[in-house]
Amino acid sequence: MRNKEVHIAINVWVNLCRFLLAGLFIFSGFVKAVDPLGTHYKIQDYLTAFGMDGLFPSYAPLLFSIVLSALEFSIGVLLFFGVRKKTSTTLSLLLMIVMTPLTLYLALKNPVSDCGCFGDAWVLTNWQTFWKNVVLLIAVISVFVGKRHIIRFVSAKTEWLVSLYTIFFVLFLSLYCLNRLPVLDFRPYRIGENIAEGMTIPEGAKPSVFENTFILEKNGVRKEFTLDNYPDSTWKFIDSHSVLKEKGYEPAIHDFSMMDRDTGEDITDQVLTNKGYTFFLVAHRIEEADDSNIDLINEIYDYCVEHGYGFYCLTSSSEDSEIDQWRDKTGAEYPFCLMDDITLKTMIRSNPGLMLIKNATILNKWSDNDLPDEYELTDKLENLELGKQKVKSDVYTIEQVILWFVLPLLFVLGLDILVVKRNERKRKNKDQKLINPLIKTKMRKNIVAGNWKMNKTLQEGITLAKDLNEALAGEKQNCDVVICTPFIHLASVTPLVDAAKIGVGAENCADKESGAYTGEVSASMVASTGAKYVILGHSERRAYYGETAATLKEKVKLVLANGLTPIFCIGEVLEEREANKQNEIVYSQLAGSLYDLSAEDFAKIVLAYEPVWAIGTGKTASAAQAQEIHAYIRSTIVDKYGKEIADNISILYGGSCKASNAKELFANPDVDGGLIGGAALNVADFKGIIDAFNA
Numbered sequence: 001m002r003n004k005e006v007h008i009a010i011n012v013w014v015n016l017c018r019f020l021l022a023g024l025f026i027f028s029g030f031v032k033a034v035d036p037l038g039t040h041y042k043i044q045d046y047l048t049a050f051g052m053d054g055l056f057p058s059y060a061p062l063l064f065s066i067v068l069s070a071l072e073f074s075i076g077v078l079l080f081f082g083v084r085k086k087t088s089t090t091l092s093l094l095l096m097i098v099m100t101p102l103t104l105y106l107a108l109k110n111p112v113s114d115c116g117c118f119g120d121a122w123v124l125t126n127w128q129t130f131w132k133n134v135v136l137l138i139a140v141i142s143v144f145v146g147k148r149h150i151i152r153f154v155s156a157k158t159e160w161l162v163s164l165y166t167i168f169f170v171l172f173l174s175l176y177c178l179n180r181l182p183v184l185d186f187r188p189y190r191i192g193e194n195i196a197e198g199m200t201i202p203e204g205a206k207p208s209v210f211e212n213t214f215i216l217e218k219n220g221v222r223k224e225f226t227l228d229n230y231p232d233s234t235w236k237f238i239d240s241h242s243v244l245k246e247k248g249y250e251p252a253i254h255d256f257s258m259m260d261r262d263t264g265e266d267i268t269d270q271v272l273t274n275k276g277y278t279f280f281l282v283a284h285r286i287e288e289a290d291d292s293n294i295d296l297i298n299e300i301y302d303y304c305v306e307h308g309y310g311f312y313c314l315t316s317s318s319e320d321s322e323i324d325q326w327r328d329k330t331g332a333e334y335p336f337c338l339m340d341d342i343t344l345k346t347m348i349r350s351n352p353g354l355m356l357i358k359n360a361t362i363l364n365k366w367s368d369n370d371l372p373d374e375y376e377l378t379d380k381l382e383n384l385e386l387g388k389q390k391v392k393s394d395v396y397t398i399e400q401v402i403l404w405f406v407l408p409l410l411f412v413l414g415l416d417i418l419v420v421k422r423n424e425r426k427r428k429n430k431d432q433k434l435i436n437p438l439i440k441t442k443m444r445k446n447i448v449a450g451n452w453k454m455n456k457t458l459q460e461g462i463t464l465a466k467d468l469n470e471a472l473a474g475e476k477q478n479c480d481v482v483i484c485t486p487f488i489h490l491a492s493v494t495p496l497v498d499a500a501k502i503g504v505g506a507e508n509c510a511d512k513e514s515g516a517y518t519g520e521v522s523a524s525m526v527a528s529t530g531a532k533y534v535i536l537g538h539s540e541r542r543a544y545y546g547e548t549a550a551t552l553k554e555k556v557k558l559v560l561a562n563g564l565t566p567i568f569c570i571g572e573v574l575e576e577r578e579a580n581k582q583n584e585i586v587y588s589q590l591a592g593s594l595y596d597l598s599a600e601d602f603a604k605i606v607l608a609y610e611p612v613w614a615i616g617t618g619k620t621a622s623a624a625q626a627q628e629i630h631a632y633i634r635s636t637i638v639d640k641y642g643k644e645i646a647d648n649i650s651i652l653y654g655g656s657c658k659a660s661n662a663k664e665l666f667a668n669p670d671v672d673g674g675l676i677g678g679a680a681l682n683v684a685d686f687k688g689i690i691d692a693f694n695a
């Protein structure tokens with residue numbers, strides 16, 4: 001593949017990975033932010049599984065849940081817009097470096113049955129999660145290594161607004177859902193679901209077999225029982241566990257069982273078949289439940305008694321003292337039922353939370369901070385909006401997210417395109433006009449430059465320069481003329497020639513600024529002679545003195561830093577031309593030494609295409625060959641720096657260029673002059689080439 005195609009393929013790959021990661025991080029962060037308590041429970045599960053639950057303060061899992069969702073969501077949005085590339089790719093790499101081995105461990109050891117990556121929205125097995133992470137790790141490494149290929153959608157001027165608004169939005173969403181309830185509910189106890197139906201197993205389907213174990217206590221002795229050997233009522237119930245023995249069809253709800261705390265009776269059927277209204281006060285751990293709204297809860301209970309509605313407090317706290325303490329503290333008169341802890345946490349993400357059912361269908365749920373009060377409970381439920389199934393749907397939530405997140409960001413994007421980018425373009429144009437006179441006229445310069453190579457003594461050089469100066473005096477020139485001489489000539493030749501007509505340049509310079517580099521001549525020394533140009537990367541220096549793309553890169557920087565113009569040479573050898581690899585070669589020479597330059601610096605460069613097989617051989621590239629490759633070179637500059645800069649870069653041709661072929665070569669639209677070797681050592685020959693622009 002040619003270099004340009006490789007470049008395009010890398011761009012496509014990096015950006016595909018970037019969108020995949022952006023999508024997954026946004027989804028994963030969003031579903032966690034929607035259900036911060038769910039993620040909190042999951043983190044607690046992890047800590048318990050790793051025996052670390054005592055190590056952190058109790059608020060740590062919730063804090064971590066909120067931070068994790070904010071981090072994932074923000075990384076996703078930054079990747080999507082292609083802003084703060086270093087931060088977003090580094091953070092995603094760190095995240096995946098931690099997560100991939102962790103999920104491998106989970107897959108191998110199974111300490112937690114589902115990883116919780118996507119909350120309850122998309123439950124994956126541990127092995128699925130691990131393989132998903134392997135794919136993501138590959139994508140993350142690709143975007144981390146190739147971050148400069150990520151195409152940005154908003155300018156640097158507005159990226160702070162995108163980042164800040166994203167963080168603000170996701171934190172607000174988390175806190176809102178924590179304070180109220182998840183705005184999207186992915187669990188089986190959604191509003192509108194029928195608990196009884198959720199528990200039914202279709203005819204013929206084999207149910208999963210669970211073994212229930214009960215821990216009971218008598219005379220200070222605790223023992224485990226199953227349903228088969230459940231003891232008499234002299235034993236006190238302490239706890240129960242349900243263990244999967246054989247996996248079969250699993251109904252959405254399989255663990256909803258209410259045991260009256262005082263009588264020990266299972267009242268599930270009785271409650272679910274009740275055609276009237278029933279409130280559940282769900283407090284999975286009553287000792288941890290928030291008691292700041294107890295008055296309101298008691299009022300709701302009184303309201304239920306008054307209207308004959310059921311009201312049960314469902315808890316997994318089985319210790320008498322815990323329930324009694326709650327009763328003492330709150331004056332609760334309502335009955336308590338025992339239920340599985342996980343079921344209660346699944347039913348409602350608030351402790352306590354309130355659920356209203358009728359005929360086993362969930363009509364409404366309230367968080368502790370949003371309980372209905374006396375102003376709402378003004379009549380029988382049959383006559384109130386509250387007694388009907390709440391209609392807030394997922395579509396409504398998605399509309400709200402679009403309204404509060406997507407639309408503001410689209411607005412920023414629009415503003416960015418309309419105002420900021422336009423201003424930036426204007427400013428860039430203005431700057432470029434200031435920094436490069438080539439651009440000012442929108443016409444690149446024609447240049448004929450001589451490269452004396454290692455020819456002429458000082459005296460001979462002085463004579464040649466003087467003669468050329470004389471030959472051009474009084475002549476109208478349609479191109480810039482440059483002579484690049486050996487170092488020792490520079491200081492003598494520069495003052496001899498008319499600077500308005502002839503520019504002087506060196507043929508090379510050191511890749512170091514100054515110091516102990518015996519035999520080298522620095523760019524600043526060249527500049528101190530009054531010279532204006534330096535040839536860099538000539539094929540003879542690459543071939544005989546081992547100059548590499550990396551040393552040339554340094555030289556270009558130093559030359560530019562000293563206010564000199566590099567005449568940067570590129571070109572292929574014969575075998576490469578014969579293998580039709582010339583484009584690939586010149587592209588890698590350009591990319592290897594120049595394409596890291598800023599647009600401002602790149603605009604100062606003069607390029608010289610010199611096919612090595614044509615240098616000093618008398619074999620010239622045909623006019624068509626020269627035009628073809630010059631046009632290709634310019635097209636790569638368009639890709640890298642845009643059309644305006646590409647249109648204003650002079651690209652010279654070098655290699656057996658003579659007065660006899662110069663005109664035909666220079667007539668090509670992309671050939672802007674020549675870099676002349678042999679023919680520059682003789683005034684008449686050189687002037688003949690210069691005159692090619694006069695005809």
Ligand code: 13P
Nearest residue numbers: 451615616655656677678
């Ligand atoms: P000739 O013109 O002698 O082929 O040399 C071209 C060259 O190398 C200029 O740098």
